[in-house]
Amino acid sequence: MKKNSKLKKWLFIAIPIVVVTAIVISLIPGKRGKTMMDIQYTTEKAERRTIISSLSGSGALQPANSYTVTTLVEGEVLSADFEEGDIVEKDSILYVIDSSDTANNIERSQISLRQAQKSYNDSMEKKYIKAPINGKVFSLDVEVGDEVRQGQTVATIRDSDTMDLTVPFPADDAKNILAGDSATVTLDNSFETLYGTVKSVSGSDIVGMGNTITRNVKISVKNPGGLGLEQAATASVNGVNCSAPGKFEYKAESTVTAEVSGTVVSIQANEGSLVSKDQVLITLGGSDLENSLQNARDNLRNAELSMENTQNQLDNYTIKSPIEGTIVDKEYKTGDTIEGGKTLCTIYDLSYLEMDMSIDELDISKVSVGQSVQITADAVEGKVYTGTITKVSVVSEATNMGATSYPVTVRIDETEGLRPGMNVDAEIVLAEARDVITVPSGAVNRGNVVLVTENSPSAKNKTELKAPEGYVYVEVETGVSDDNYIEIKSGITEKDTIAYVAANTGSGLPFPIGGMGGGMSPGGMGSGMQSGGNRPSGVSGGRQYGGAGGFGR
Numbered sequence: 401m402k403k404n405s406k407l408k409k410w411l412f413i414a415i416p417i418v419v420v421t422a423i424v425i426s427l428i429p430g431k432r433g434k435t436m437m438d439i440q441y442t443t444e445k446a447e448r449r450t451i452i453s454s455l456s457g458s459g460a461l462q463p464a465n466s467y468t469v470t471t472l473v474e475g476e477v478l479s480a481d482f483e484e485g486d487i488v489e490k491d492s493i494l495y496v497i498d499s500s501d502t503a504n505n506i507e508r509s510q511i512s513l514r515q516a517q518k519s520y521n522d523s524m525e526k527k528y529i530k531a532p533i534n535g536k537v538f539s540l541d542v543e544v545g546d547e548v549r550q551g552q553t554v555a556t557i558r559d560s561d562t563m564d565l566t567v568p569f570p571a572d573d574a575k576n577i578l579a580g581d582s583a584t585v586t587l588d589n590s591f592e593t594l595y596g597t598v599k600s601v602s603g604s605d606i607v608g609m610g611n612t613i614t615r616n617v618k619i620s621v622k623n624p625g626g627l628g629l630e631q632a633a634t635a636s637v638n639g640v641n642c643s644a645p646g647k648f649e650y651k652a653e654s655t656v657t658a659e660v661s662g663t664v665v666s667i668q669a670n671e672g673s674l675v676s677k678d679q680v681l682i683t684l685g686g687s688d689l690e691n692s693l694q695n696a697r698d699n700l701r702n703a704e705l706s707m708e709n710t711q712n713q714l715d716n717y718t719i720k721s722p723i724e725g726t727i728v729d730k731e732y733k734t735g736d737t738i739e740g741g742k743t744l745c746t747i748y749d750l751s752y753l754e755m756d757m758s759i760d761e762l763d764i765s766k767v768s769v770g771q772s773v774q775i776t777a778d779a780v781e782g783k784v785y786t787g788t789i790t791k792v793s794v795v796s797e798a799t800n801m802g803a804t805s806y807p808v809t810v811r812i813d814e815t816e817g818l819r820p821g822m823n824v825d826a827e828i829v830l831a832e833a834r835d836v837i838t839v840p841s842g843a844v845n846r847g848n849v850v851l852v853t854e855n856s857p858s859a860k861n862k863t864e865l866k867a868p869e870g871y872v873y874v875e876v877e878t879g880v881s882d883d884n885y886i887e888i889k890s891g892i893t894e895k896d897t898i899a900y901v902a903a904n905t906g907s908g909l910p911f912p913i914g915g916m917g918g919g920m921s922p923g924g925m926g927s928g929m930q931s932g933g934n935r936p937s938g939v940s941g942g943r944q945y946g947g948a949g950g951f952g953r
Contacts, residue, residue: 441868442902443853446894449838451880451887453831455767457757461812463820465749467723473497473716474740477732484730488721488747495732495744499717506714509707516696516703523696526659527689529682531675533652535559540671542682548658554682557675559652563627564599567635567646568614571605575615577637583619588632588645596621598637614643620651656681662689725749748820753812755787757826758797758805766830767792773810777824780817787812787826833880837888843900844886849873856896871899 475498482494535557542554565585569577581598602616619635621627632645662684669681725747732744755775759767769792775785791809798804810826812818843850851871852859862872876891892898 439868439901441851441871441899443897443899444840446837446839446888446892446896446898448835448894449885450834451832451836451838451882451885452829453880453882455759455763455828455830456825457759458823458825459755459757461753461755461818461820461822461824463725463748463750464752464754464811465723465725467725467747469494469719469722469744469747470741471495471497471716471719471738471744472740473499473502473713474738475499475717477734477736477738480730480732480734482727482730482745484727486727488725488727490722490724491720493718494721495719495738497717497719497738499714502710502714502717506707506710509703509710513700513703513707516700520693520696520700523693527662527684527693528680529554529656529658529684531557531669531677531679531681532654532656533557533559534677535652535654535675536561537669537671537673537675537681538653540667540669542664542667544664544667546664547686548662548664548684550658550661552658553655554658555656555669557652557654557656558650560627560650561623562651563621563623563648564651565596565619565621565633565635565646565648566616567619567633567642568606568608568644569617569637569640569642571613571615573640574601574617577601577617577640581637583617583635583637585619585621585633585635588634594621594624594633596635608643612643617642621648658682658684660684660689660692662686719744721747723747723749724751750815750820753815753818753820754790755810755812755824755826756807757810758799759808761796761804761806764792764806764808767808767828771828774827774829775810775812775824777818777822779819779822783817785812785814785818785824789828831880833887836879837892837894838885839888839892839898840900840902841881841884841886842902843898844876844878845873848876848878850876850888850892851899852892853897853899856892856898858892858896861891 477495478498479496480494482488488494536559538556538558540555542548548554577598579598579600583596583598585594585596586592587594596619599618599620601618605613605615608614617635617637619637627648629648629650631648633648634645635642663686664682665685666683667681668683669675669679675681726749728746728748730745731742732738738744767789769789771789773787773789775787776783777785787810789808790811791807793807793809796804796806818824839850845851849863849865850873851867852874854870854872856874858874859872861874863875865873867873874891874896877889879887879889881887
């Protein structure tokens with residue numbers, strides 16, 4: 401069945417073409433062809449008129465942009481302070497939906513994020529072994545590459561630049577000693593005198609030898625370089641001598657231990673070097689430690705993503721306008737309960753309107769972006785709007801007639817009286833010639849010659865082509881044409897009488913066989929389309945197309 405259908409289709413197209421071709425050949429000037437009937441000519445004067453070559457179509461108006469506002473969340477509408485017809489700005493708040501449950505989730509996500517951040521920071525800190533005090537590295541007990549265990553001592557740090565001497569003073573005298581008082585210190589054995597400062601005075605009494613009551617006084621002394629833990633000394637403050645000698649202590653001493661197990665990958669201090677509190681001494685590594693760090697890092701990232709997701713959910717409870725435009729419908733009001741995925745309202749951008757029209761493949765090359773388009777609407781009588789072509793699609797579309805067309809988008813900026821959804825007619829003016837000499841398109845023969853009566857003024861310019869009795873062929877220059885008439889720039893005048901074979905004049909032919917039928921330009925076959933639109937007398941139209949739904953071909 402499909403094969404027979406295709407055959408019928410091609411026969412339907414081919415038979416008329418063969419018939420028309422035979423007739424046209426028989427009528428070529430200077431040729432003699434046998435016909436089965438006498439040809440009757442229609443004569444008329446060349447006439448002045450305005451010719452407009454145009455493409456016409458229709459379509460429905462659409463807004464410049466439209467947006468259907470929906471939501472993914474559910475809840476009660478707390479506010480919706482707008483109404484249909486209101487003009488809203490971009491990002492202005494349309495709806496506020498109850499988000500109390502999501503707010504609680506955000507608080508929980510924040511707590512989880514803080515915990516994950518602390519865990520990660522702690523894991524990173526444990527990778528670095530730091531000095532707990534200011535001082536000098538007394539001993540370094542590991543080397544690069546060593547494996548250390550959690551709690552293992554890796555270094556010792558001392559602050560020996562200043563030594564502390566603790567000595568007892570009579571309790572009654574000690575009550576008059578204050579921190580910051582100057583003290584004189586005498587070393588045992590060498591009797592060398594040093595000067596120091598009272599650091600602190602004990603607040604409790606101590607029973608000494610012979611039932612004497614004393615209080616300890618701690619004195620800070622600058623180490624000249626030879627003081628050690630075994631050195632003993634006495635001291636006097638404010639002229640009062642201590643009750644017994646005491647021994648020196650380091651101002652600070654600390655052992656440094658590893659908080660986690662790992663491998664020593666680098667050492668940032670040497671024995672004898674001065675270090676500050678929290679200065680990195682040793683960096684640990686190893687697969688176990690790195691795995692622990694990676695787990696902490698992953699947990700932190702998961703907490704961050706959870707927080708972001710919850711925050712985004714909270715943002716969804718405040719719904720803003722995505723565009724600047726006019727509210728055309730409102731589905732929910734304050735107090736309503738919204739279900740997820742429902743349409744809340746629709747917004748149109750009415751700053752300009754658009755329409756689409758389809759242009760036949762034979763004419764699409766005549767259309768380009770920027771061309772002016774005249775728009776009329778039955779709903780707005782007596783007004784012509786001006787539009788501009790903003791897009792000529794390169795993607796074709798086929799109609800149910802099997803023809804191919806291309807969508808063309810037209811923008812209309814002046815929209816007073818127009819509304820989206822209105823049907824409008826559009827005309828693209830391709831060329832225009834006003835008050836020019838014209839003849840029916842069928843009167844122009846192949847080779848740009850026109851048949852005129854022998855008594856016409858321009859008959860004196862006849863060509864050598866053999867013409868029917870009583871007529872001569874005159875060469876002409878043509879201009880703008882439409883489906884009915886063609887402009888004659890030179891060759892004949894308004895006083896000339898032209899002759900052509902008109903449709904349905906007894907010849908039995910469906911078009912003016914004296915010319916090129918259907919409005920085709922000289923030298924080629926036209927589409928045979930009819931003039932479109934209602935025009936003033938003396939104005940010819942152009943090709944007419946339908947809107948997006950189809951076209952008159």
